[in-house]
Amino acid sequence: MVAFGESGKLSEFKNLTLIGKGSFGKVYRAVRLSDNIEYALKELDMRPMQQREREDCVNEVRILASSTCNPYIVRYFDAFMEGESLWIVTELARGGDMDAKVKRHQKRGEYMPEDMIWNFFIQICQGLKHLHSANILHRDIKAPNIFITGPRSVKIGDMGVAKCTRSGMARTQIGTPYYMSPELWRNLPYDQKSDIWSLGVLIYEFAALKHPFQAQNERQLYERVMRGAYPPIPRCYSPELANVIRMMLTQDASKRPTTDELLALPAVQKHLESAETAMEDMIFNKECLVGTIQVPRILTHLRNRLPGSKYEHDSRDIGENGPVPTSRSSEGRTKRRKDRGSVIKSMDEGLIRRSKSEALEALNSEFFSKKHDSLLQRNRSEVSVLPKIPYNMAKNAEIVRIRRDDVLGRLPPIPTAGSRYSRQELRAFHDRRRPW
Structure with a gap:
């Protein structure tokens, strides 16, 4: 269960719904109160983590916060600490993951349309180009980390193991076995070409609906990756798609194409016209790269080192004279408190007016019921001597008696002091007899 802090940023969200779960974290969908927009909230419990794992979590915040301007990377909005858990707010991918x-x-036994695969390939390639231009290696390109944000739109996400390198080379062996490049299996230094290998495995999976290197265990998988032989993609796809996959799954990393070379291929250029992509030359602005975030020993001190929020706007904070201070300022809180007070006051006034009118109707009905009771008592005594009473009065008294008996027949009997009723029966009796 999610615990809301009294003054923490988590209290700015409502309707938290769990949509994903991992070894150290959970992912929720929630609505932000200030703009009524749904976001994805990733909760990372940092207490059981080792220092290296904590650094990876904070590194994800750093990479995401540096890539907010790219349309092919999941957009970052905020990061904050609640207790010893790190929360990352990103855009919500309503289509799930690939x-x-x-x-x-x-399950349906049908292949993806080829134009859709080209579309996804181009968008992922552009997202990788954006990262590689700043010497950032994703290191975990795979289907669960590609998120669907539209009918034919995808974005790269989950930068938990991404690495920003100075020389463009990395040495740490990390990644998902099915997508790991040969140089990673050999525990050799690797660079951006390792991400290209993972992209080749991913596009093959889109076409064949399975991994190119199938194995029963890790040793067998290692041998098949080293051999580099894989079954061809289904014949329903063009030779151009098979050729692009073959180029990315080249054993020699130096012979694999870069993202720029892939996007410049004639086959890719042919599909760029119909693809739903914004083919803009987006070079990573290294000045926008968030600096290294040091993880303190006391996790609660991390809140002061996280980058600021990057929300586009706050629809609640737009008044007649333009935007007003956001929820973090005292002026903004005072303004919204007054607005909520006026809304609540108007609601209360309306409720009071309705209550008064209902109470008045109840009093009137009670008054007339008492009047009818007295009239019935008087008429019953007079009806016994009909010869002394005109025919009209006797007839009117009979009509009043019938109507009154009809009303009384619909109500439960009044409990007497000697009768035994349970608490629920008494409550039901009072609820039925109340006129409002």
């Missing part, structure tokens, strides 16, 4: 989409196609 892993779920591949499994749906497997």
Whole structure:
């Protein structure tokens, strides 16, 4: 269960719904109160983590906060600490991830359209180009980390193991085995070409609905990756798509193409016209790269080192004279408190007016019921001597008696002091007899 802090940023959200779960974290969808927009909130419990794992979590914040201007990377909005948990706020991918989409196609037994695969390939390639231009290696390109944000729109996410290198080379062996490049298996230094290998495995999976290198265990997988032989993609796809996959799955990393070379291929250029992509030359602005965030020993001190929020606007904070201070300022809080007070006051006034009118109707009904009771008592005594009473009065008294008996027949009997009723029966009796 999510615990809301009294003054923490988590209290700025409502309707938290769990949509994903991992070894150290959970992912929720929630609505932000100030703009009524749904976001994805990733909770990372940093207490059981080792120092290296904590640095990876903070590194994800750093990479995401530095890539907010790219349309092919999941957008970052905020990061904050609640207790000893790190929360990362990003855009919500309503379509889920590509892993779920591949499994749906497997279940239905149908392949993805080729134009859709080209579309996804171009967008992922542009996202990688953006990262590689700043010497950032994603290091975990796979289907679960590609998120669907539209009918044919995807974005790269989950930068938990991404690494910003100075020389463009890395040495740490990390990644998902099915997507790991040969140089990673050999525990050799690797660079951006390792991400290209993972992209080749991913596009093959989109086409064949399975991994190119199938194995029963890790040793067998290592041998098949080193051998580099894989089954061809289904014949329903063009030779151009098979050729691009072959180029990315080249054993020699130096012979693999870069993202720029992939996007410049004639086959890719042919599909750029119909693809739903914004083919803009987006070079990573290294000045916008968030600096290294040091993880303190006391996790609560991390809140002062996280980058600031990057929300576009706050619809509640736009008044007649332009935007007003956001929820972090005292002026903004005072303004919204007054607005909520006026709204609540108007609601209370309306409720009071309705209550008065209902109470008045109840009093009137009670008054007339008492009047009818007295009239019935008087008429019953007079009806016994009909010869002394005109025919009209007797007839009117009979009508009043019938109507009154009809009303009394619909109500439960009044409990007497000697009768035994349970608490629920008494409550039901009072609820039924109340006129409002």
